[in-house]
Amino acid sequence: MNAQLLDGKATAADIRRELAGRVAELTAAVGRPPGLGTVLVGDDPGSRAYVAGKHRDCAQVGIASIRRDLPAGTSQRQIEETIDELNADPACTGYIVQLPLPPHLDANAVLERMDPVKDADGLHPVNLGRLVLGVRAPLPCTPRGIVELLRRHDVPLAGARVCVIGRGITVGRPIGLLLTRRSENATVTLCHTGTKGLAWHVREANIVIAAAGSPGLVTKDMLRPGAVVLDVGITRTDQGLVGDIHPDAAQVAGWLAPVPGGAGPMTRAMLLANVVEAAERNAAA
Numbered sequence: 001m002n003a004q005l006l007d008g009k010a011t012a013a014d015i016r017r018e019l020a021g022r023v024a025e026l027t028a029a030v031g032r033p034p035g036l037g038t039v040l041v042g043d044d045p046g047s048r049a050y051v052a053g054k055h056r057d058c059a060q061v062g063i064a065s066i067r068r069d070l071p072a073g074t075s076q077r078q079i080e081e082t083i084d085e086l087n088a089d090p091a092c093t094g095y096i097v098q099l100p101l102p103p104h105l106d107a108n109a110v111l112e113r114m115d116p117v118k119d120a121d122g123l124h125p126v127n128l129g130r131l132v133l134g135v136r137a138p139l140p141c142t143p144r145g146i147v148e149l150l151r152r153h154d155v156p157l158a159g160a161r162v163c164v165i166g167r168g169i170t171v172g173r174p175i176g177l178l179l180t181r182r183s184e185n186a187t188v189t190l191c192h193t194g195t196k197g198l199a200w201h202v203r204e205a206n207i208v209i210a211a212a213g214s215p216g217l218v219t220k221d222m223l224r225p226g227a228v229v230l231d232v233g234i235t236r237t238d239q240g241l242v243g244d245i246h247p248d249a250a251q252v253a254g255w256l257a258p259v260p261g262g263a264g265p266m267t268r269a270m271l272l273a274n275v276v277e278a279a280e281r282n283a284a285a
């Protein structure tokens, strides 16, 4: 058996086409395009590549790009000034602060300072709180992208047993909140480095979401045959990108969202969706 592809690349391209139409309408109605801001500190090659990709996506759908690239030695005060500028800039409808920030900066204080209305990542504490409360708010991009990818491939979620591996703020923690909404109705187990018997939890699952950042962590012997497997771990090596799912897992899985070409492109597409939705709310206000 060989897994069917959960094709994040093609699905993200579909979503960008859908968004491009909405951006054109908005731009005509408002008199200027929505604008995505990015705040990048330092010169980590991975972070640079991600931010560059986000601006390429923007260009493709007609969203204006606002880049704030700051040197590695930027002070807390300087990055907070940049946040204040973007909060005040009417051309900037949404923005993100590329994480991780260098260790001398307080990332939580930076996120907290953002205008929650402009939070294109859904990572502002107010928006994460709204997610817990079930109040409408921008959703974290990777979790939203995963749900959208599953939906567009008709993977049933209601009653599914989902095993999430990893408790990070961008993926592992918030995704359970999306999948356990009444509209999705999945049952979610959150595994992490303190979990005993990871293989047992994975084996129980109809859907496995690996976001631990541990290359090859999930092997084919751990999986229920036919399981839906999403690789959300990305580790950069000299040989290229390596995911948390061992390549052999494709022999056992029913569906696979691979690295690259799975959750990554969907994450970027959902960032654009969050920006467009913020601009639509602005236009309606």
Ligand SMILES: Nc1nc(=O)c2c([nH]1)NC[C@@H]1CN(c3ccc(C(=O)N[C@@H](CCC(=O)O)C(=O)O)cc3)C=[N+]21
Pocket: 049, 050, 053, 096, 097, 098, 099, 100, 121, 141, 170, 234, 241, 259, 260, 261, 262, 263, 264, 265, 267, 268
């Ligand atoms: N504030 C913030 N928001 C983020 O959303 C955020 C972040 N910080 N920090 C880092 C992680 C990582 N992340 C990725 C997004 C897209 C791909 C992606 O498009 N990957 C391509 C491959 C890209 C390549 O070749 O490098 C793929 O999987 O097919 C990967 C990783 C967003 N993150």
